[in-house]
Amino acid sequence: MITYSRLKVAHIRHLKAGYVLLTLLYDNQMTPPQPGQFFMLKPRNTIIARPISVHNFFSVLKKNYIEFLFKVVGRGTEELSDMKKGDMLPVWGPIGNSFPIPEDKRTAVLIAGGRGIAPLFFLATRLFEKKYEIHFFYGVKNSDELIHLLRIKNLSTKLYISTEDGKKGKKGFVTNLFQDAVGNYSSQVKENLLFDYEGKKSPVCYVCGPDIMIEKVCDISLTGRIKTYISLESHLACGTGVCLGCTVETRGGRLLHICKEGPVFDAEEFYCK
Ligand SMILES: Cc1cc2nc3c(=O)[nH]c(=O)nc-3n(C[C@H](O)[C@H](O)[C@H](O)COP(=O)(O)OP(=O)(O)OC[C@H]3O[C@@H](n4cnc5c(N)ncnc54)[C@H](O)[C@@H]3O)c2cc1C
Ligand code: FES
Incomplete structure (x- = not known):
């Protein structure tokens, strides 16, 4: 259920490359968030609140905390980045659906581009708790944009990094890394049916990042017949299904x-192979 509240800033950390990690003391009257969901965060001096995905949700000494990771790109995020410990922030949420997690323990392939790491990190923590095998693909433009590398490494069975500046991981796009890996998966299909699409062990893919990256990943994953879930972004105004400002059209014209129906969608709603 979406609830409005004012949450206290417990901690704020300015990371590299304009990223900010904002930790708020959670209001226990609010529904606990699931990976993929987001909140509207209302900076004091802007009329419209800003949508930010849940990056983490955890308890310490019987208190619940919610974490947001965002990149400063404009007025709203700039103002959010200026918040101080003890400030109160108006928020509403949790909003939207969440990443479906299959009951059976199939390999989870997470593909994050840039700030797409925000919701996928939360998903990885949940998959890790449930003992899923996690193959994490994480690509950024510049190596200083890689966030939480050590923590992601600890959550992942296998971590693939790409940077466009080539200073860390493989130089180039994360989609190239993914393309190579899907090639490997296919050869395993022949050997042991590990990634047989119809079988229970086929992997499931979760993607978040720039639209062009999502499109390319889906082209690869759907060709490889891998079930794929994408998290989409757009400019949101109300966050509650009222303003119709966040409408997207599916392949079938829906x-x-x-x-409301997102932000997580089955990739086949938008892309096909
Ligand atoms: C469901 C959802 C979840 C999100 N989660 C995160 C998150 O976890 N971390 C994070 O850093 N950001 C996230 N975003 C994006 C974030 O909401 C925007 O960056 C933020 O609203 C920008 O506000 P601003 O006032 O700082 O910038 P503005 O002044 O509003 O915009 C600055 C620039 O960013 C562009 N822009 C703004 N919003 C978007 C958008 N949604 N898509 C593409 N371009 C945009 C504008 O066109 C402009 O060029 C999410 C967006 C959505 C829809
Ligand atoms: S932001 Fe989705 S309907 Fe207003």
Whole structure:
């Protein structure tokens, strides 16, 4: 259920490359968030609140905390980045659906581009708790944009890094790394049916990042017949299904709202192979 509240800033950390990690003391009257869901965060001096995905949710000494990871790109995020410990932040959420997690323990392939790491990190923590095998693909433009590398490494069975500046991991796009890996998966199919699409052990893919990256990943994953879930972004105004500002059209011509039916969608709604 979406609830409005004012949450206290417990901690704020300015990371590299304009990223900010904002930790808020959670209001226990609010529904606990699931990976993929987001909140509207309302900076004091902007009329419209900003949508930010849940990056983490955890308890310490019987208190619940929610964490947001965002990149400063404009006025709203700039103002959020200026918050101080003890400030109160108006928020509403949790909003939207969440990443479906299959009951059977199939390999989870997470593919994050840039700030797409925000929701996928939370998903990885949940998959790790449930003992899923996690193959994490993480690509950024510049190596200083790689966030939480050690923590992601600890959560992942296998971690693949790409940077466009080539200073860390493989130089180039994360989609190239993924393409190579899917090639490997296919050869394993022949050997042991590990990634047989119809079988229970086929992997499931979760993607978040720039639209062009999502499109390319889906091209690869759907060609490899891998079940794929994508998390979409757009400009959101109300976050509650009222303003219709976040409408996207599916392949079949259906109009869906990112804030209501999303932000997580089955990739086959938008892409096909
Ligand atoms: C469901 C959802 C979840 C999100 N989760 C995160 C998150 O976890 N971390 C994070 O850093 N960001 C996230 N975003 C994006 C974030 O909401 C925007 O960056 C933020 O609203 C920008 O506000 P601003 O006032 O700082 O910038 P503005 O002044 O509003 O915009 C600055 C620049 O960013 C562009 N922009 C703004 N919003 C978007 C958008 N949604 N898509 C593409 N371009 C945009 C504008 O066109 C402009 O060029 C999410 C967006 C959505 C829809
Ligand atoms: S943001 Fe208003 S309907 Fe989705």
